[in-house]
Amino acid sequence: PPVITTEGDAVHFHLPAETRHALAEMALRGGATMFMVVHAAVAALLSRLGAGTDVPIGTPVAGRPDEALAGLVGFFVNTVVLRTDTGGDPTFTELLDRVRQSDLAAFDHAGAPFDQVVQAVAPIRSPAWHPLFQVMIAYHPAARPLDPLGGVTALQEEVDTGTAKFDLAVAVSEEGDGAIEYRTDLFTRGTAEKIAASLADLLGRVARDPDTRLSRLSVDPIEHPAWEPLPTAPRPPGAAGIEARLCELFADVLGIPRPRPDESFFELGGHSLLAGKLINRVRTEFAVQLPIMTLFEAPTATALAERVTSPHRAGHGLDVLLPIRTGGDGAPLFCVHPLFGLAWCFSGLAGLLDSPVYGLQARGLNRPAALPGSLDEMAADYLAAVRTVQPAGPYRLLGWSFGGVVAHAMAARLREEGEQVGLLAMLDSYPLLPGEEPETGDDEQDALRFLLRLAGHAARGPLDRRGVVRYLRAAGGVPAELEEPTISAMIDTAINAERLIQTDRHPHFDGDLLFFTAGVDKSGSELDPSRWRPYVGGAIEDHTIDCEHHELADPEPLARIARVLKERLR
Structure with a gap:
């Protein structure tokens, strides 16, 4: 809906005593609280339902964090936003530890007025959604009987108001009673009941096995309503x-x-x-x-x-999952970004292939995010994004340069999970061989020089990051279209990518590899697709493209690559 409404309803669920006791023991072992357990479970559920791996959730807080308020009369209440990182396919125990740390850090600043937080973050505003979060959670201790009021017995009764302040509001009590309040213009009652049942099942599963990974937590799929034609809306003048x-x-x-x-x-x-x-x-x-x-x-x-x-609308051009061609025949082709994290370079495939095409981009380009600590963590994060479009295989993966290394890690992880990989293709991507020593140098200087080279500029002498960023923004081209924090995040992405290639171990993929070699300037080079032999169990098929490495996404080389891909994607 274009404007938030308050029409709502609620569904209820109950956690049995054995589940509650197991969850309480888990919280005690991890130095956490039951609120944190519920928070972790809701974040895991939302992530599995397609919310991504950066899940902001709100919660109400009350109290007087400032001693100056101690003598005042009144109810001091505030809202705290809890940001949850579910990336890297953690176990629930690991996720609970992340939640514990982030919750404690957030509650240390519980006195910061919510409206001032909104002003500081300055998100894209719309009357259609709340500014920082859409899901609220609360955990209630066991209710105490009310004291008699002048000889009159007092009882608590829950009243159904038929309203909802947020898209979803999850409340769980110490006695195991749970409720999910939902906006009826966003969710049907059947959908809300499925969400409630999935949350109860998830809590039961992690109570039995706290080391279950998020990817193994099954959720009841949410059915989307069938498309129906809507009346044609009047178009604005012009x-x-x-x-x-x-x-x-x-x-x-x-x-x-x-x-x-x-x-x-x-x-x-x-x-x-x-x-x-x-x-x-x-x-x-x-x-x-x-x-x-x-x-x-x-x-x-x-x-x-x-x-x-309306030029100021929010978009998805820097999101992890970049839709390039959403229509077409067959399963999608997922294209993993090269060194600096953008997947815009694959846009030319939209007009050359018949299948849907999606780009996978580095996390953190549009907002601050932790850099992945391993190839496997990055692969798990990207696969979570992939599964929001394609829940099951066979999967088709393509990567250019560093993206080929990540695509290989994704393919290996998929096979470990029992999934089918229909295609693994690489554009001039190379691993370190077992026992091979990585080159040493200044990773940031190397990244800055390479970025300047890609933008068509030469560089000599030591480089300053801020100076390079400002120079690129003033020099025109694609970098000039990006904000300074985004370009800086691209540099961090490249530095981290080089570190992962040099320090991480490549997994083994038991399928075939389709390889495209950039044939220009390869004379005397030890870079050869056979370097993948220790890490690929199937056939390695190589196609040489007459261009340099950085030209592979140019129109003519990409057209030759697409002709081969098109045959394989049929």
């Missing part, structure tokens, strides 16, 4: 004219006949280089400042026209 002009710009930039308004720029043959050209034309034509990522978020003339008239 929208049709903007849409028509955008179709003309699509045709001009792509060199094709005028497309339909619902056709994707990338499926029509566009790629990341042409995306910059089109966005520059849009800026000039409509006098609006749109970043290049807008085209990845709104790739049709219809969607882009809405951004032209």
Whole structure:
């Protein structure tokens, strides 16, 4: 709904005594509280239902954290946002420890007024959702009988108000009674009942086996309502004219006949280089400042026209999962980013393949996030994103440069979990061989030089990160479209990637590998797809592409790669 409503309802569940006792013992062993156990369970459930691995949840707090308030009369209540990291497929015990640490840190600042926190974070605001979280949790101690009031017996009675303040509000009591309050314009009662049952089942499962990994926690799948046609909404004045002009710009930039308004720029043959050209034309034509990522978020003339008239809407251009082509035949192809974390380079595949295409991008490009500590942690995080689109295999994976190393780790993990891998493909990706010593050097300086080179600039002498970031933003091209924190996060991603390649062990994948070698400037090089032989059990098929490593996503090399992929994806 475009505006939050307060119409709601509630469903109830109950935790048996043996489950409550086991959960309490788990909390005691981990130095946690039952509130933290419930928090961890709700975060795990939301993550498994598709909320991602960065799950913010709100909770009410009351008290007087400031001694200056001790003498005042009144009910001092506040809201605290608890940010939960479920990435890396932790066990529930490990997740509970993360929750314990983050909750304690958050409660240390429980006196910070919620409205001031919102102002400091400055999120994209909308009347359709709460600014920092949409799910509230609470844990209630055992209720005490009310004292008689002047000889009158007092009882507590729960009243159904038919309202809901949040999308979901989960409350669990010490006696095991649980309730989920939900907004009826977002959830049906059947869906809310499934969520409640899944939470109760999840708590029962981790009570029996606290070391269960999140990926092994089964949840009742939420059925999405069937699509139904809606009445055509009136269009804002001038929208049709903007849409028509955008179709003309699509045709001009792509060199094709005028497309339909619902056709994707990338499926029509566009790629990341042409995306910059089109966005520059849009800026000039409509006098609006749109970043290049807008085209990845709104790739049709219809969607882009809405951004032209409302340029400050939030998008997904820097999210971990980047939709490049959502329609098509067969299972999706998931493309893992190269060294600096962006997957925009794969946009050209949208017009070259018949299958859906999604990019996988480094976490932390759009908001601060912890860097993965291992290839396996990164693989688990990306697979969680993949499963929001494709819950079961066979999976199709492609990676370029460092992304090939990650795609290989993802494939190996999938096979360990009993899943099928239909395709593992790499674009000029190479591992360290067993016993091979990594090169040593200044990782940050190497990353800065490589980033400048990719942007078409040479560098000599020591480099300063802030200076490089500001230079790139002023020099034009894709880096100029990004904010300074995003470029800095890309540099951190590259440094961490080099560390993982040098220090982490590559797993073994028992399937085949489809490899594309960048053939230019390989004379005398020891880089060869056979380096993967210790880590790949099946056949290694190599196709040489006549280009340099950094040119593999250029239109002509990518077209040759796509012809081979298209045959394999049938």
